[in-house]
Amino acid sequence: xxxxxxxxxxxxxxxxxxxxxxxxxxxxxxxxxxxxxxxxxxxxxxxxxxxxxxxxxxxxxxxxxxxxxxxxxxxxxxxxxxxxxxxxxxxxxxxxxxxxxxxxxxxxxxxxxxxxxxxxxxxxxxxxxxxxxxxxxxxxxxxxxxxxxxxxxxxxxxxxxxxxxxxxxxxxxxxxxxxxxxxxxxxxxxxxxxxxxxxxxxxxxxxxxxxxxxxxxxxxxxxxxxxxxxxxxxxxxxxxxxxxxxxxxxxxxxxxxxxxxxxxxxxxxxxxxxxxxxxxxxxxxxxxxxxxxxxxxxxxxxxxxxxxxxxxxxxxxxxxxxxxxxxxxxxxxxxxxxxxxxxxxxxxxxxxxxxxxxxxxxxxxxxxxxxxxxxxxxxxxxxxxxxxxxxxxxxxxxxxxxxxxxxxxxxxxxxxxx
Amino acid sequence: xxxxxxxxxxxxxxxxxxxxxxxxxxxxxxxxxxxxxxxxxxxxxxxxxxxxxxxxxxxxxxxxxxxxxxxxxxxxxxxxxxxxxxxxxxxxxxxxxxxxxxxxxxxxxxxxxxxxxxxxxxxxxxxxxxxxxxxxxxxxxxxxxxxxxxxxxxxxxxxxxxxxxxxxxxxxxxxxxxxxxxxxxxxxxxxxxxxxxxxxxxxxxxxxxxxxxxxxxxxxxxxxxxxxxxxxxxxxxxxxxxxxxxxxxxxxxxxxxxxxxxxxxxxxxxxxxxxxxxxxxxxxxxxxxxxxxxxxxxxxxxxxxxxxxxxxxxxxxxxxxxxxxxxxxxxx
Numbered sequence: 001x002x003x004x005x006x007x008x009x010x011x012x013x014x015x016x017x018x019x020x021x022x023x024x025x026x027x028x029x030x031x032x033x034x035x036x037x038x039x040x041x042x043x044x045x046x047x048x049x050x051x052x053x054x055x056x057x058x059x060x061x062x063x064x065x066x067x068x069x070x071x072x073x074x075x076x077x078x079x080x081x082x083x084x085x086x087x088x089x090x091x092x093x094x095x096x097x098x099x100x101x102x103x104x105x106x107x108x109x110x111x112x113x114x115x116x117x118x119x120x121x122x123x124x125x126x127x128x129x130x131x132x133x134x135x136x137x138x139x140x141x142x143x144x145x146x147x148x149x150x151x152x153x154x155x156x157x158x159x160x161x162x163x164x165x166x167x168x169x170x171x172x173x174x175x176x177x178x179x180x181x182x183x184x185x186x187x188x189x190x191x192x193x194x195x196x197x198x199x200x201x202x203x204x205x206x207x208x209x210x211x212x213x214x215x216x217x218x219x220x221x222x223x224x225x226x227x228x229x230x231x232x233x234x235x236x237x238x239x240x241x242x243x244x245x246x247x248x249x250x251x252x253x254x255x256x257x258x259x260x261x262x263x264x265x266x267x268x269x270x271x272x273x274x275x276x277x278x279x280x281x282x283x284x285x286x287x288x289x290x291x292x293x294x295x296x297x298x299x300x301x302x303x304x305x306x307x308x309x310x311x312x313x314x315x316x317x318x319x320x321x322x323x324x325x326x327x328x329x330x331x332x333x334x335x336x337x338x339x340x341x342x343x344x345x346x347x348x349x350x351x352x353x354x355x356x357x358x359x360x361x362x363x364x365x366x367x368x369x370x371x372x373x374x375x376x377x378x379x380x381x382x383x384x385x386x387x388x389x390x391x392x393x394x395x396x397x398x399x400x401x402x403x404x405x406x407x408x409x410x411x412x413x414x415x416x417x418x
Numbered sequence: 419x420x421x422x423x424x425x426x427x428x429x430x431x432x433x434x435x436x437x438x439x440x441x442x443x444x445x446x447x448x449x450x451x452x453x454x455x456x457x458x459x460x461x462x463x464x465x466x467x468x469x470x471x472x473x474x475x476x477x478x479x480x481x482x483x484x485x486x487x488x489x490x491x492x493x494x495x496x497x498x499x500x501x502x503x504x505x506x507x508x509x510x511x512x513x514x515x516x517x518x519x520x521x522x523x524x525x526x527x528x529x530x531x532x533x534x535x536x537x538x539x540x541x542x543x544x545x546x547x548x549x550x551x552x553x554x555x556x557x558x559x560x561x562x563x564x565x566x567x568x569x570x571x572x573x574x575x576x577x578x579x580x581x582x583x584x585x586x587x588x589x590x591x592x593x594x595x596x597x598x599x600x601x602x603x604x605x606x607x608x609x610x611x612x613x614x615x616x617x618x619x620x621x622x623x624x625x626x627x628x629x630x631x632x633x634x635x636x637x638x639x640x641x642x643x644x645x646x647x648x649x650x651x652x653x654x655x656x657x658x659x660x661x662x663x664x665x666x667x668x669x670x671x672x673x674x675x676x677x678x679x680x681x682x683x684x685x686x687x688x689x690x691x692x693x694x695x696x697x698x699x700x701x702x703x704x705x706x707x708x709x710x711x712x713x714x715x716x717x718x719x720x721x722x723x724x725x726x727x728x729x730x731x732x733x734x735x736x737x738x739x740x741x742x743x744x745x746x747x748x749x750x
Contacts, residue, residue, distance in 0.1 A: 038695060038696070038697075039695070039702060039703060089696065090695075090696035090697075091691075091692075091695055091696050092691055092695030092696060092702065094691065094695070094702070095650075096651060097644055097646050097648070097651050098450075098640070098644045098651065099691065101644060102443070102446065102447075102450070102688060102691075103691070103692075103695070105442055105443055105446055106443050106692060109441060109442040109443055110441065110443055122552070123552075123553055123646060123648045123650075123651070126555060126646055127644055127645060127646045130558045130645055130646075133558060133559075134558075134569045135569065146552060148552070148555070152555075152558055153559070154558070194543060194544065194551065195543065195551045195649075196550075196551040196552050196553070196648065197551075198551075199550055199551045199552070200551070200552055221544075
């Protein structure tokens with residue numbers, strides 16, 4: 001019966017590993033923990049998120065005066081902390097709520113991070129932020145959209161991103177404006193994949209539309225890993241909705257685009273809810289088949305020389321050439337908000353960072369995203385989060401078309417397809 | 419007397435562990451080892467002792483996890499209060515699916531259980547009451563001590579240890595009762611066992627139900643420490659596979675096999691993730707998988723079977739340890 005020897009040995013190994021990691025902390029650095037899905041189903045998103053955070057760290061630590069009014073970018077390091085550098089410890093949540101929690105605990109107690117950010121999947125953001133709450137460490141989320149995250153009465157959780165209800169309102173206002181200009185938008189259909197993302201977004205859109213007297217005539221859920229969507233497309237072809245809203249991941253979005261072409265089905269108007277339809281691989285594979293599709297975004301790369309353009313140039317070096325997408329950009333914005341708060345707090349004490357986060361009041365020109373600002377309510381939700389409607393026009397480019405003050409060109413209707 | 423010496427030493431070490439390794443992460447690691455040991459030990463009853471390799475045990479795990487979280491989110495009760503309902507649901511489901519599937523032999527039983535587990539996951543994904551795709555969460559800020567929501571992992575550690583001891587006690591009692599002998603006979607050759615009058619169907623079903631009930635407790639404890647369950651983490655096929663691998667790696671059909679498997683795999687997974695996960699190259703699973711492959715290639719009977727064999731070889735077998743003897747004959 002030697003099993004306890006093994007337990008002992010492994011525990012000793014665990015401890016030495018942990019001690020070796022903790023000893024190398026330098027003064028003059030601010031350690032922040034970042035939890036991302038670096039392996040598992042969502043690894044692609046996690047790896048892009050990591051590149052985005054590395055981009056932000058480079059900008060903050062070396063200084064980049066070309067980025068307009070974006071906070072903490074003017075000079076090298078954090079002014080509020082005597083030029084201290086930012087160091088990010090990345091951790092892999094492996095797509096599991098339990099693993100995410102273990103990593104949150106490790107980052108807080110072993111790595112002694114002063115704040116946490118992440119964790120991409122809403123369910124994992126939920127469990128990891130619970131650990132941060134228990135330990136009294138600020139947790140800033142830039143990307144998870146599940147409604148319940150800010151309904152838990154947490155004092156250390158802050159969310160910068162717009163949530164599903166914000167998106168739903170964007171679509172609603174957009175459709176209302178089109179309706180006012182004489183375009184038919186009465187008959188709306190939603191097609192959505194049936195895991196957390198698709199289900200929650202579709203149900204929020206449905207309820208927001210209902211509150212405003214617009215009913216969803218047709219609701220078609222499907223499995224994201226499906227290999228055949230003919231029956232769904234035929235159903236749409238039969239019902240002829242005026243507006244089709246799609247909530248999909250990448251491979252299924254491509255499948256829908258190809259099936260619609262094969263069955264020669266074009267809705268008069270098609271709106272895609274980000275995600276799969278924003279993925280660069282979707283645009284490469286199926287962009288030519290979905291000309292005129294609307295999408296939502298809070299991020300636009302912008303013209304050469306603008307801050308967002310410059311950020312994208314740095315990002316491309318870290319990501320292996322991919323452009324900054326909306327999700328990674330939202331993560332990066334969340335990280336900037338956190339670092340700005342630490343800088344203003346002038347301290348790495350969690351309570352002071354928390355107070356600075358509560359006092360956050362960033363204006364649109366201080367952001368890289370198209371939000372109306374960053375200001376948190378009592379629940380920790382950014383009340384000024386917003387987005388814009390973009391449209392795939394002339395090949396492979398999404399251009400902002402709504403609201404008018406942010407539009408580059410007018411929305412083109414009807415949907416062209418291929 | 420010697421029979422009890424080593425288990426007692428082991429128990430003492432397990433009790434002392436969190437007092438020696440006091441950082442929160444080490445204590446949580448200890449708690450997780452015990453948690454997975456409970457789940458793998460529960461699986462061991464049907465998968466190890468009876469030789470019916472279930473890959474659908476996550477259904478029972480999910481029953482417990484969902485019952486615990488459901489008790490909180492729907493009725494405002496402490497998650498603990500959901501445990502009896504979880505056990506009842508798991509045992510009932512085990513009875514319903516056990517009657518037809520346990521008639522299948524070998525791979526076909528495994529396949530049927532996979533199908534049941536995937537079916538359960540798909541159904542729950544679409545049931546609003548169970549949180550659908552979004553999942554259910556537990557109390558983050560404890561209202562009373564009965565919510566069992568602690569900052570430190572220490573209370574969880576001793577709670578899990580107590581449950582593990584009960585699980586192992588039940589397993590030991592079962593293995594040494596008439597039922598245990600029936601199960602081993604069925605595992606060696608069901609046809610021979612039947613021909614000698616062993617009530618094979620009934621005994622297998624009882625073992626399946628017992629295993630399901632205990633797995634459900636493990637699921638409830640998991641949900642309590644994590645505070646959240648969704649279809650992927652509560653009913654995903656990987657959870658079943660983990661139970662199976664831990665039991666097989668430690669030694670399926672041996673009392674302490676699953677504990678040894680958990681004590682190796684859980685730290686291995688966590689430490690490799692700590693060291694390699696942040697690099698973003700997916701190395702964690704490569705290392706983790708490679709070690710499993712190596713063990714499976716060179717020691718398919720499990721680590722504990724190897725230890726028992728070496729131990730038996732070293733001291734010339736005057737009074738062979740009953741468990742070691744049983745282990746040698748039971749190695750799959």
